[in-house]
Amino acid sequence: MLNIGLIGIGQIAKRAANGINLAANAQLYAVASRSMAKAQAFAQEHHAIKVYDDYEKLCQDPLVAMVYICTPNVYHKEHIMMALDHHKHVICEKPMLMNIEDLEACFEHAKKQGCFLMEAHKTVFTPLNHHLFNLISEGIIGKVHFIEGQYASEVLPSKKSIADWHFQSEGGGCLYDIGVYPLAFANYFANSKIIEHQTMIHKVDGIFCDQAQAMIRYENGIMAHIATSWQCDMVNMGYIYGELGYIEYKNFWKNTQAYLVKNGQRTLIEVKMKSDFTGEIEHAVECVEKGWLQSNVMGFVQSAAILDIINK
Numbered sequence: 001m002l003n004i005g006l007i008g009i010g011q012i013a014k015r016a017a018n019g020i021n022l023a024a025n026a027q028l029y030a031v032a033s034r035s036m037a038k039a040q041a042f043a044q045e046h047h048a049i050k051v052y053d054d055y056e057k058l059c060q061d062p063l064v065a066m067v068y069i070c071t072p073n074v075y076h077k078e079h080i081m082m083a084l085d086h087h088k089h090v091i092c093e094k095p096m097l098m099n100i101e102d103l104e105a106c107f108e109h110a111k112k113q114g115c116f117l118m119e120a121h122k123t124v125f126t127p128l129n130h131h132l133f134n135l136i137s138e139g140i141i142g143k144v145h146f147i148e149g150q151y152a153s154e155v156l157p158s159k160k161s162i163a164d165w166h167f168q169s170e171g172g173g174c175l176y177d178i179g180v181y182p183l184a185f186a187n188y189f190a191n192s193k194i195i196e197h198q199t200m201i202h203k204v205d206g207i208f209c210d211q212a213q214a215m216i217r218y219e220n221g222i223m224a225h226i227a228t229s230w231q232c233d234m235v236n237m238g239y240i241y242g243e244l245g246y247i248e249y250k251n252f253w254k255n256t257q258a259y260l261v262k263n264g265q266r267t268l269i270e271v272k273m274k275s276d277f278t279g280e281i282e283h284a285v286e287c288v289e290k291g292w293l294q295s296n297v298m299g300f301v302q303s304a305a306i307l308d309i310i311n312k
Contacts, residue, residue: 002285003029005064005088007055007079008071009042010163012093016068016120017046019277025285026066032058055079059086066288068120068281069093072163073171077102080117084109089116091284094180096120098171100307107300116288118280118295119303123181123253124188125279127271132240132247132258133189135269140260141242147189147224148239149182149252155230156210166208173209175201175310179228181253182238183306186216186224188297189240193219194305214309 004020006013009031020028030050033039043051052058059067059082067083069076069092076092083090090110096119097103110117123129136144155162155174166172187194196217204210213227227234238252245262247269249255254276260267273279280298287295294300 002026002065002288003063004066004068004281005030005032005050005058005061006048006068006070007032007058007083008069009033009038010070013042013070014046015275016070016093016277017042017048019122019275019281020068021047022274022278023281023285025289026281030058030061030064056082056086059083059088064088066091066116066284072165073098073176074165074168077106080106081109084113084115084117087113087115089284089288091118091120091280093120094184095171095176095306095310096303097307099311100304103300103303103307107294111293114293116284116293118284118287118298119306120277120280121180121184121298121302121306122276122280123184124297124302125283126254126276127273127279128249128256128258128269129185129188129252130279131271132269133191135260136189136240136242136247140244141240141246141262142244144189144222144240144242146239146241147186147222148226148241149185149224149237150227150234151178151181151236151253152227152229152232152234153178154233156204157231167204169207172207173203174228174230175209175212177230179209179212179226180306180310182226182228183214183309184302185238185252186226187302187305190216190218190220190222190224192222194308195219197309199309216309 032052036053066089199214211229216224249258
C-alpha cells in the first residue's frame, strides 16, 4: 500500500482523493493547503492521516512516497520539481506543463532522482477505455480509419463558477481545461505517432482560448478530429470508426457504457468502475512497484504529443 500526499485541494482534488481512497494499492496519507483550516476539513472529509499548511512540508514527510499535484497549471513545474527534489514519485494533473522545454526538464530531473513522473490523464486509464482498446486491438471493428471526440461546456454564457486562473493567458482556456480530453482520447486509440496536425483556436480578447478544434493525421493512416468550447454545450461524444463498424459513447473520459454499431445492430458494452480517477492511480503505483520511471501509457512521448497541439 503506497502512501500518497495530495497538494492543492480545489475541486479536482476532491475527485482525486476519492480515486486514491478507492485504489487497491494506495492510500491518501497526507494533504496540504495554504490554509490549515481548509486542509484539516479536507483531510477529515477524505480520511487523510496527516495535514500540512505548506506544500514543501508535505514533501519532506518521509512516509509520503508519491505526491499528487492539483494546483493551478502555472505552478505545476515548480511543484513537480519540489516533490522530485525530495525524492517523491509524482502524478500531476493535466496539462502537466505549459511547454516542451519544461516537460523535458521535469522528466530529466525525475530520471536523475530515480523517481516516477506521470501526467494525470484519466481518459486513458478508465476500465471502459482499456476494455475498448483491447476489443479494437482484437479486430472488433476491423482496421480503424477515423476518430472523433468533442467536449464542450457553457462556461462563459452561463457564467459557470470556475477558478479565476482558468481565464489567464498562461495555462488558461478551454483547450487546456477540457480540450485535452478528446485529444488524449484520440491519441490513445490511434496508438500511433502524429505526423501532421492543424489546430484552430479562438481567443477572448486575445487572452484565453474559448473554442478550438484540431485535425490530426497519424503515421498508421488514422485521422482524427477533436473539438472543444466554453461557449456552447455539445453532445460530448467519442467515435471510433473502423472498416467493419464503429464505437460511440457519451462522456468518453469517464463513462462505463459504450455502443458497438455493426451489421445494422447496436450492442451495449458495459464495465464496472469504482472511480474515474482510480485507474490512473493504480497504474502509477504499479509502475513504481515495477521500478519504472515513467508510464508506458502516459509517458514523456504521450505528454509531448498533447503539448505540441495545444500550444499551437
